[in-house]
Amino acid sequence: MKRPVAVGMILLGVSILVLFFLNLLLGSVSVPAGQVWTILWGGEAENTIWQNIILKSRFPQALTALVAGAGLSVAGLQMQTVFRNPLAGPSVLGVSSGASLGVAFVVLLSGRLGGVALSRLGYMGEFAMTIAAIVGALAIMLLIVWVAQKVRGNVTLLIIGVMIGYVATAIIGVLKFFSAEEDVRAYVVWGLGSFARVSGGQVMTFVIIMAILLPLSFLLVKTLNLLLLGDGYARNLGLNVRRARMSVIVSAGVLVAIVTAYCGPISFLGLAVPHLCRGIFRTSDHRILMPATLLAGAALALLCNLIARMPGFEGALPVNSVTALIGAPVVAVVLFRRRKEDMGE
Amino acid sequence: MKREPTIRLADLAIGYTTRHSVKTVCTGITETVFSGELTCLIGENGAGKSTLLRTLSGFLPPISGEITIMDKPLPVYREKELATVISVVLTEKSNLQNMTVEELVGMGRSPYTGFWGRLSAEDRAKVGKALEMVGITGLRGRMVQTLSDGERQKVMISKALSQETPIIFLDEPTAFLDYPSKVEILRLLGRLSRDFGKTIFLSTHDLELTLRVADRVWLMSKPGRLQTGSPENLVIDPETGRFYFRP
Numbered sequence: 001m002k003r004p005v006a007v008g009m010i011l012l013g014v015s016i017l018v019l020f021f022l023n024l025l026l027g028s029v030s031v032p033a034g035q036v037w038t039i040l041w042g043g044e045a046e047n048t049i050w051q052n053i054i055l056k057s058r059f060p061q062a063l064t065a066l067v068a069g070a071g072l073s074v075a076g077l078q079m080q081t082v083f084r085n086p087l088a089g090p091s092v093l094g095v096s097s098g099a100s101l102g103v104a105f106v107v108l109l110s111g112r113l114g115g116v117a118l119s120r121l122g123y124m125g126e127f128a129m130t131i132a133a134i135v136g137a138l139a140i141m142l143l144i145v146w147v148a149q150k151v152r153g154n155v156t157l158l159i160i161g162v163m164i165g166y167v168a169t170a171i172i173g174v175l176k177f178f179s180a181e182e183d184v185r186a187y188v189v190w191g192l193g194s195f196a197r198v199s200g201g202q203v204m205t206f207v208i209i210m211a212i213l214l215p216l217s218f219l220l221v222k223t224l225n226l227l228l229l230g231d232g233y234a235r236n237l238g239l240n241v242r243r244a245r246m247s248v249i250v251s252a253g254v255l256v257a258i259v260t261a262y263c264g265p266i267s268f269l270g271l272a273v274p275h276l277c278r279g280i281f282r283t284s285d286h287r288i289l290m291p292a293t294l295l296a297g298a299a300l301a302l303l304c305n306l307i308a309r310m311p312g313f314e315g316a317l318p319v320n321s322v323t324a325l326i327g328a329p330v331v332a333v334v335l336f337r338r339r340k341e342d343m344g345e
Numbered sequence: 346m347k348r349e350p351t352i353r354l355a356d357l358a359i360g361y362t363t364r365h366s367v368k369t370v371c372t373g374i375t376e377t378v379f380s381g382e383l384t385c386l387i388g389e390n391g392a393g394k395s396t397l398l399r400t401l402s403g404f405l406p407p408i409s410g411e412i413t414i415m416d417k418p419l420p421v422y423r424e425k426e427l428a429t430v431i432s433v434v435l436t437e438k439s440n441l442q443n444m445t446v447e448e449l450v451g452m453g454r455s456p457y458t459g460f461w462g463r464l465s466a467e468d469r470a471k472v473g474k475a476l477e478m479v480g481i482t483g484l485r486g487r488m489v490q491t492l493s494d495g496e497r498q499k500v501m502i503s504k505a506l507s508q509e510t511p512i513i514f515l516d517e518p519t520a521f522l523d524y525p526s527k528v529e530i531l532r533l534l535g536r537l538s539r540d541f542g543k544t545i546f547l548s549t550h551d552l553e554l555t556l557r558v559a560d561r562v563w564l565m566s567k568p569g570r571l572q573t574g575s576p577e578n579l580v581i582d583p584e585t586g587r588f589y590f591r592p
Contacts (some may be wrong), residue, residue: 222460227442229441230435232435233435235506236402237455238456239481240424283443283448284441287447287461287463
């Protein structure tokens with residue numbers, strides 16, 4: 001690995017550590033840094049409330065943000081490469097719409113059919129929503145994989161994915177129209193996306209699933225590098241393009257499905273972070289881009305979570321707004337600067 | 346360098362199979378391509394040049410007939426194996442960004458590299474040699490998006506060389522190039538075939554140039570016919586000569 005790359009990776013790693021600690025430190029209740037440190041390493045805090053805030057609220061939230069950011073960004077990178085489209089992202093294949101559809105069915109129909117508003121069920125309700133999102137997302141993904149076997153062109157597949165997304169959104173619209181107001185509200189809140197929703201035991205499940213899936217997605221680096229060249233060249237270099245495309249779509253789809261199930265649809269990160277990393281590292285080599293995207297995604301998600309929780313906002317800002325508000329200018333600046341450097345050459 | 350038959354075609358029919366029909370482009374092709382020679386495929390648009398190249402590269406199944414590559418039938422080759430026998434330079438213009446010339450040429454090594462695609466010292470040396478053979482060592486650190494069309498074509502040829510295949514197919518390598526670059530690219534390919542014993546088979550629209558550089562010319566004409574011969578023979582022949590000198 002070349003030196004600037006190693007330096008970049010280390011910087012990203014350090015910024016994750018710093019941001020993670022800041023996520024534990026900052027919030028509406030101020031806890032002294034020393035105490036946070038003690039609590040983090042399993043020590044007894046002077047105040048049990050502090051301990052509860054850190055361990056039960058801030059720590060799971062930061063961990064969720066870190067893992068979700070990494071997952072979405074890696075999925076975004078895979079999508080952009082496989083579709084050779086800079087605007088591709090985790091949401092393009094309708095996978096996140098699928099998750100929304102699943103949740104909409106459960107949240108909006110349960111009130112009508114079961115007579116109990118799911119939003120009042122608490123923990124059981126959360127669990128049902130997670131399952132519904134996973135089922136919905138995976139169902140759409142299987143549909144896409146099936147379509148991918150039938151159609152040849154990438155652009156066709158991309159358009160079909162977007163169409164499926166529209167259909168899902170339309171069905172959700174109909175469901176909303178016929179639902180009780182409080183159910184619609186519960187659905188809308190889910191749709192805003194949040195790293196804070198995942199609670200206690202679920203965090204560990206989420207983290208473990210992602211800890212298995214993320215390394216698996218790394219197995220595709222050579223495939224992704226070959227896909228960059230275009231189907232013809234990739235095939236001539238010995239790649240089974242159809243199978244490769246399928247594995248990448250499945251890998252990215254599953255990542256998006258899991259993250260969306262636990263955090264709701266988080267927009268923008270998956271689209272922006274790969275561009276950011278290409279700009280910073282000035283490479284298309286996935287052996288560098290993959291780890292870089294993973295780290296940068298985690299760091300950016302932590303930053304967004306931190307800002308969403310800044311004193312004054314008190315958790316009032318939905319993460320989705322923050323990701324776009326922070327992410328868009330950052331990416332624009334990086335791309336703009338690179339364009340100028342290119343012209344200067 | 347020895348002149349040996351590397352590609353043998355026996356009663357080959359090429360075309361496209363769709364769900365409902367078979368569209369045959371050219372039939373009854375029985376020909377041989379030799380190593381150490383530059384073979385140029387010419388013909389009007391739609392005569393089937395690309396279809397023939399795609400069929401020979403294994404991208405498209407033949408309608409009927411047999412293709413034998415290096416004494417082995419084409420369908421017997423596994424994907425990875427074929428990647429070490431045939432390399433291609435295509436017309437598709439990839440919008441690659443943020444990749445250096447050296448990295449792109451290094452991609453030619455991927456049939457030989459391991460799971461992560463890391464280049465060994467030996468691979469790097471071969472990349473260096475491939476750059477040198479095309480005379481673009483000076484471009485090695487450049488980003489591919491900053492190259493001119495001619496330079497980019499040389500880089501793709503260099504990629505094909507680093508793939509170390511006995512056979513190289515090029516689909517209209519001189520399209521989009523200005524005249525001096527066309528001459529340069531075709532001369533380069535002629536030299537590569539003669540000096541390194543490569544089998545080079547390319548399609549082109551540059552008739553006069555093929556007369557100067559090709560060892561053998563294949564002419565595809567519209568009603569699905571293929572005639573072959575040395576450039577001079579094709580010009581002298583009254584039937585094929587018309588293709589060269591049109592009133």
